[in-house]
Amino acid sequence: MLIGGAEDKLRGRQILKRFVKAAGGPEARVTVIATASEIGEEALRLYEGVFLELGAAYVTGLHPTERGQADRPESTAELSDATGVFLTGGNQLRLTSIVAGTRLHQALHLAHDRGAVIAGTSAGASALASHMMAFGQPGATPRHGNVQTTAGLGLVDGTIVDQHFEQRTRLGRLLSAIAQSPSLIGLGLDEDTCAIVHSNHAMEVIGRGAVTIVDGSQMETDAYRLRGRRPMMVSGAHLHSIPAGYWFDLRARALFHDEGSGAAEREASE
Amino acid sequence: MLIGGAEDKLRGRQILKRFVKAAGGPEARVTVIATASEIGEEALRLYEGVFLELGAAYVTGLHPTERGQADRPESTAELSDATGVFLTGGNQLRLTSIVAGTRLHQALHLAHDRGAVIAGTSAGASALASHMMAFGQPGATPRHGNVQTTAGLGLVDGTIVDQHFEQRTRLGRLLSAIAQSPSLIGLGLDEDTCAIVHSNHAMEVIGRGAVTIVDGSQMETDAYRLRGRRPMMVSGAHLHSIPAGYWFDLRARALFHDEGSGAAEREASE
Numbered sequence: 001m002l003i004g005g006a007e008d009k010l011r012g013r014q015i016l017k018r019f020v021k022a023a024g025g026p027e028a029r030v031t032v033i034a035t036a037s038e039i040g041e042e043a044l045r046l047y048e049g050v051f052l053e054l055g056a057a058y059v060t061g062l063h064p065t066e067r068g069q070a071d072r073p074e075s076t077a078e079l080s081d082a083t084g085v086f087l088t089g090g091n092q093l094r095l096t097s098i099v100a101g102t103r104l105h106q107a108l109h110l111a112h113d114r115g116a117v118i119a120g121t122s123a124g125a126s127a128l129a130s131h132m133m134a135f136g137q138p139g140a141t142p143r144h145g146n147v148q149t150t151a152g153l154g155l156v157d158g159t160i161v162d163q164h165f166e167q168r169t170r171l172g173r174l175l176s177a178i179a180q181s182p183s184l185i186g187l188g189l190d191e192d193t194c195a196i197v198h199s200n201h202a203m204e205v206i207g208r209g210a211v212t213i214v215d216g217s218q219m220e221t222d223a224y225r226l227r228g229r230r231p232m233m234v235s236g237a238h239l240h241s242i243p244a245g246y247w248f249d250l251r252a253r254a255l256f257h258d259e260g261s262g263a264a265e266r267e268a269s270e
Numbered sequence: 271m272l273i274g275g276a277e278d279k280l281r282g283r284q285i286l287k288r289f290v291k292a293a294g295g296p297e298a299r300v301t302v303i304a305t306a307s308e309i310g311e312e313a314l315r316l317y318e319g320v321f322l323e324l325g326a327a328y329v330t331g332l333h334p335t336e337r338g339q340a341d342r343p344e345s346t347a348e349l350s351d352a353t354g355v356f357l358t359g360g361n362q363l364r365l366t367s368i369v370a371g372t373r374l375h376q377a378l379h380l381a382h383d384r385g386a387v388i389a390g391t392s393a394g395a396s397a398l399a400s401h402m403m404a405f406g407q408p409g410a411t412p413r414h415g416n417v418q419t420t421a422g423l424g425l426v427d428g429t430i431v432d433q434h435f436e437q438r439t440r441l442g443r444l445l446s447a448i449a450q451s452p453s454l455i456g457l458g459l460d461e462d463t464c465a466i467v468h469s470n471h472a473m474e475v476i477g478r479g480a481v482t483i484v485d486g487s488q489m490e491t492d493a494y495r496l497r498g499r500r501p502m503m504v505s506g507a508h509l510h511s512i513p514a515g516y517w518f519d520l521r522a523r524a525l526f527h528d529e530g531s532g533a534a535e536r537e538a539s540e
Contacts, residue, residue, distance in 0.1 A: 139436050140410065140435065140436040140439060140440075140441050140458075140482070141435075141436040141460055141479055141480045141482070141511055142480075142511050165410060165411075166409050166410040166411040166442070169410060169439045170410075171410050171441055172436070175509075175511060188410075190411055190501075208501075209411055209501055210411045210412075210501040210502075210503075212410070212411070214509075220525060230513065231460075231479055231480040231511065231513035231514075232480075232511065232513065233480075233511065233512060233513055233516050233525075234509070234510065234511040235510040235511075235512065235518075235524070235525040236508060236509075236510065236524075236525075237508070237509040237510070237511075238506060238507070238508060238509070239445075239484075239504070239506075239507040239508070239509045240504060240505040240506065240507070241411055241412050241445060241501065241502065241503065241504040241505075241507075242503060242505065243500065243501035243502065243503055244501075246503050248505075254505070254506075255490060255503075255505040255506075
């Protein structure tokens with residue numbers, strides 16, 4: 001579950017409710033990882049409170065602040081029976097710098113393979129992709145040098161994920177990233193909006209905004225020969241803006257059409 | 271010449287220089303129309319000064335503030351030997367409310383048919399399209415009801431033009447407009463950037479930013495059944511971000527590839 005940040009934590013809490021439900025509802029065993037956040041302990045307490053209120057059986061928190069801590073066998077033990085893992089927002093580079101390549105990273109993959117629901121909001125969402133939007137400048141026009149990407153935690157293959165998408169005008173940097181990596185699919189998540197990537201590569205959208213998808217497979221660009229801050233030529237990007245209630249096939253890179261098959265997907269994956 | 275607003279008027283003045291050159295350079299006879307602007311007289315003086323500095327032979331200004339003035343035979347006389355007409359920025363709805371359907375509007379078409387260069391900046395650029403982006407809300411995500419379009423002056427057929435595009439985050443409203451009118455092609459002009467639409471539908475880009483093109487011909491949307499301010503589903507929009515130095519074929523809706531043919535277009539149309 002990739003969440004665009006600023007998800008509702010007080011009222012309907014649709015996205016967080018769905019997370020607890022997917023993690024088993026009254027049987028949910030949730031681990032919150034707050035490494036991305038500068039106010040990690042506070043973030044842990046906040047989410048622990050919300051998930052307990054929403055009916056999870058057991059909620060625990062992890063907040064490694066250096067690689068040594070993330071590499072301790074104890075942190076992996078925390079995840080060994082988790083049915084849901086939630087990565088908070090903050091700074092995605094801090095999260096991957098501390099967690100990537102450690103035992104905790106491995107444990108996250110094992111939990112995912114075992115069927116646990118992995119969710120991330122804001123920085124946590126960007127970090128879940130195979131290729132991570134690390135930082136960049138805002139703006140609608142793609143420009144040379146306006147985006148830096150690194151390796152993400154790799155829970156969602158073949159993607160690059162940006163968040164607070166509409167609120168911070170991030171289309172330009174997502175287009176730049178995809179122009180430079182046309183094999184990837186770019187997902188831009190609005191705030192209080194969640195892309196649920198099911199095991200069959202079906203993506204379901206819930207929440208208040210939309211998920212912008214940039215497909216660069218038919219794209220032409222001069223990205224490879226620019227210098228300085230010049231605008232990038234990008235021609236033929238396929239763009240999709242998918243709000244709640246729609247399903248998108250990330251492998252076929254097209255909207256799901258058959259309502260029947262949509263329902264079947266839903267059944268197959270929940 | 272469709273200019274995204276805030277074009278350089280002091281230093282290199284690349285776009286305004288190109289306008290004077292296309293209007294005949296030392297033989298240029300330019301008419302500025304400042305109806306869009308709230309400070310019309312000031313805008314007239316500003317552009318008159320710049321165009322004379324850039325070597326135009328003769329510059330005159332028109333500033334009708336009501337339809338009766340725009341319908342006077344004298345205003346059409348002003349345009350009868352103009353080789354260039356320049357529409358200032360301001361409020362495009364004021365411009366079209368006063369000028370559309372009057373003798374001045376007719377005279378503008380006659381000048382265009384005769385081969386005069388017609389340029390508009392900001393509101394003036396939006397007004398030149400067949401379908402006019404009248405007003406709307408900013409944001410990157412298309413939403414129901416976030417855009418109002420009206421009839422433009424119709425100098426550039428089959429288009430809808432938005433300006434200050436990157437600077438004011440206007441992709442969402444352009445996507446909404448195209449989702450509701452998929453036969454049109456959407457042009458989003460960054461500031462200090464100009465789309466030169468040649469008679470053969472070849473579009474050349476000059477200036478500092480880029481021109482974003484939204485082609486909705488392959489698009490699917492639920493625009494027709496939304497209510498309220500809900501995000502719109504848009505799938506399969508073709509997006510192009512075209513900076514200075516590139517040419518785009520508005521009829522084929524594709525980049526010009528052959529450098530040779532690009533040069534030929536250039537020669538044929540200048």
